[in-house]
Amino acid sequence: MTSKQRSAPASLATVAAAAGVSIATVSRIVNGETRRASAETIERVRKAIAVVGYHPNHAGRTLRRRESRLVAMLAPNLDNPVMAAIAASTEAALRAAGYVMILCDTHDRPDLQDEYLNAMRSQVVRGYIMVASVPSAVLKDFVADGAPMVFVNRRPPFGRGAFVGIDxxxxxxxxxxxxxxxxxxxxxxxxxxxxxxxxxxxxxxxxxxxxxxxxxxxxxxxxxxxxxxxxxxxxxxxxxxxxxxxxxxxxxxxxxxxxxxxxxxxxxxxxxxxxxxxxxxxxxxxxxxxxxxxxxxxKYEDFGQPIVELLDHVWHGRGHAERIMPHGEA
Amino acid sequence: MTSKQRSAPASLATVAAAAGVSIATVSRIVNGETRRASAETIERVRKAIAVVGYHPNHAGRTLRRRESRLVAMLAPNLDNPVMAAIAASTEAALRAAGYVMILCDTHDRPDLQDEYLNAMRSQVVRGYIMVASVPSAVLKDFVADGAPMVFVNRRPPFGRGAFVGIDxxxxxxxxxxxxxxxxxxxxxxxxxxxxxxxxxxxxxxxxxxxxxxxxxxxxxxxxxxxxxxxxxxxxxxxxxxxxxxxxxxxxxxxxxxxxxxxxxxxxxxxxxxxxxxxxxxxxxxxxxxxxxxxxxxxKYEDFGQPIVELLDHVWHGRGHAERIMPHGEA
DNA sequence: CTGAAAGCGCTTACAG
DNA sequence: CTGAAAGCGCTTACAG
CATH class of the missing domain: 3.40.50.2300 (Response regulator)
Known part of the structure; x- marks a missing residue:
């Protein structure tokens, strides 16, 4: 109801001007830093946000915070139903935790895997989920660098790493x-x-x-x-x-x-x-x-939850855990 | 061979310092602006890039350029083989054109579609590929705003839009x-x-x-x-x-x-x-x-190419074309 | 409770 | 052929 045709998108500055406050204040309120802020200011800012049609720009936040809410999943072969099930459940688990998943199709090729690893690093992604990864030069570097990674189905080809899979x-x-x-x-x-x-x-x-x-x-x-x-x-x-x-x-x-x-x-x-x-x-x-x-x-549709849990472990420096998922007859 | 354990990643400034040039010069060379630059400088910069292990940070570029190389695909139901085939071929076509695809699973739900549209806008994505979209409030706003979109399989629920599908x-x-x-x-x-x-x-x-x-x-x-x-x-x-x-x-x-x-x-x-x-x-x-x-x-595996072509059309303001794909007996 | 200011990494007109 | 400088949108210690 608010957006203008192709005009420059509203920024914190736009909102600040409309509300007559500083951008710092707007930023705090946008980020739910609500404990210290007068109810009146909050209300005025909320209104201004609606009026100018503000939506945060994650490029700015990522630049400043030096980390994003993006998580990369690298998988071979999207049309394999196993991959689809893992991707779908991981996507849901990540979303519930406030992350956005980028799904990359490596076609099981080391060169594409490397290309994507580099591209994802450039996106400042916060973690990497390697489904059935393949040995490659860049992967080796990432592991050596201690990039936050979880390996799925296939164990890490280099060194140790968090792992989710079956026996x-x-x-x-x-x-x-x-x-x-x-x-x-x-x-x-x-x-x-x-x-x-x-x-x-x-x-x-x-x-x-x-x-x-x-x-x-x-x-x-x-x-x-x-x-x-x-x-x-x-x-x-x-x-x-x-x-x-x-x-x-x-x-x-x-x-x-x-x-x-x-x-x-x-x-x-x-x-x-x-x-x-x-x-x-x-x-x-x-x-x-x-x-x-x-x-x-x-039950590949159950893999998402443990994958995200292990990623969390890695982020918090709690080492490289493993989750061996159950399997049954059918 | 160059990366240090969890140290701050190298930036243009790091490279510039190592090469003894300005960051402007490094930026130009990184971006292939090679026509105006002495061979000697180029060589020095290349060497410095390798030494410090520089990789571009797209958050900075996106912020400055006000656009990214990210393209969002919103699709219901990743484990539907039709979606998987479209996703895989589009991903390949986008990659060939230098873009990275973000795949979002909307589960055919308007609320999730809206959530993802907002999230993708925050990522400053350059375009939206709506596979079997569903009518929703935010989608309506996006269409009204003229956001760059291509609709696949299902026609746009509001107004007109680029479309790829069969008869x-x-x-x-x-x-x-x-x-x-x-x-x-x-x-x-x-x-x-x-x-x-x-x-x-x-x-x-x-x-x-x-x-x-x-x-x-x-x-x-x-x-x-x-x-x-x-x-x-x-x-x-x-x-x-x-x-x-x-x-x-x-x-x-x-x-x-x-x-x-x-x-x-x-x-x-x-x-x-x-x-x-x-x-x-x-x-x-x-x-x-x-x-x-x-x-x-x-042939859903053929959809990727025309989808990217239509996106290109939209980007260049050439209006909303359609591609009616052939089908056969099998 | 609020704001001024610095700075994240990058690009790009502009000056030289 | 190269550099100094401004500024993209945001967060965050710091001062008040």
């Missing part, structure tokens, strides 16, 4: 149990080639458990690809070509299971009757359109 | 053709209750085409719910209870089709043999795990 070894073991308890003995694993620590731990947990159960041979296929969907398809193809269709396949992620499913369907293999698929992640879509998939469920 | 009426008509050409005559539609213009147009296009083909009765179910998945499930339930299972169902979005699929499966109805489902959006996941769904494909 992937345990998750892998439970995937093994799923297949075993269904009576399946000849099972294989599908994974991305040169996977992250997440992949490695899930594989390790699975294989160790299987061996503990007495299974000595665990056929494995690793493939490269632009997405886990393609990786799953290709890895399943390699495995089927080599060992035929096994009774069960443990897929390192649900998306890999989707890829394997497609090949099975195209090959006339019934899932889960002829070949059972087990995944990890618990994509919420499963119960709607992939009822054939059993999966170790991870 | 939803045509898409609805083509969905009708899909069912008709498969020989199906008794078909219904599933939609969200109180849908947006997108929903209305898709419905309108579908019904008009069906009527043109001689179909007089088009059973329709509209349901409310937290997600299109639930809406699809519930709408299908209502329709089946009222009219039994029809030969075909046109679902206003793929997610609605997923919901309907779940009910069909639970009801022992074979899809697509007994009941054919047609959706709109062309979720890339379909070819992997939902081969039973035919869908009008929209």
């Amino acid at each position: 992937n070894i345990k998750a892998g073991a439970e995937a093994a149990d799923m297949l075993w308890s269904a009576g399946l003995r000849r099972c294989g694993v599908l994974a991305p080639a040169q996977g992250s620590s997440v992949t490695r731990d899930r594989l390790k947990g699975f294989c160790n458990r299987m061996r503990a159960l007495g299974v000595t041979e665990i056929p494995k296929a690793e493939a490269a690809g632009r997405s886990h969907l393609e990786i799953g398809y290709e890895a399943a193809r390699q495995l089927a070509a080599r060992d035929g269709w096994l009774e069960g396949l443990m897929c390192v992620s649900d998306q890999i299971a989707y890829g394997a499913y497609r090949l099975a369907r195209e090959s006339g293999i019934l899932v889960p009757e002829r070949c059972r698929l087990v995944g990890i992640d618990g994509n919420p879509l499963n119960r709607w359109i992939a009822p054939w998939l059993r999966s170790i469920e991870v | 939803n009426i045509k898409a609805g008509a083509e969905a009708a053709d899909m069912l008709w050409s498969a020989g199906l005559r008794r078909c219904g539609v599933l939609a969200p209750a109180q849908g947006s213009s997108v929903t209305r147009d898709r419905l309108k296009g579908f019904c008009n085409r069906m009527r043109a083909l001689g179909v007089t009765e088009i059973p329709k179910a509209e349901a409310a719910g937290r997600s299109h998945l639930e809406i699809g499930y519930e709408a299908a339930r209502q329709l089946a209870a009222r009219d039994g299972w029809l030969e075909g169902l046109m679902c206003v979005s793929d997610q609605i089709a997923y919901g309907a699929y779940r009910l069909a499966r639970e009801s022992g109805i074979l899809v697509p043999e007994r009941c054919r489902l047609v959706g709109i959006d062309g979720n890339p996941l379909n070819r992997w795990i939902a081969p039973w769904l035919r869908s009008i494909e929209v």
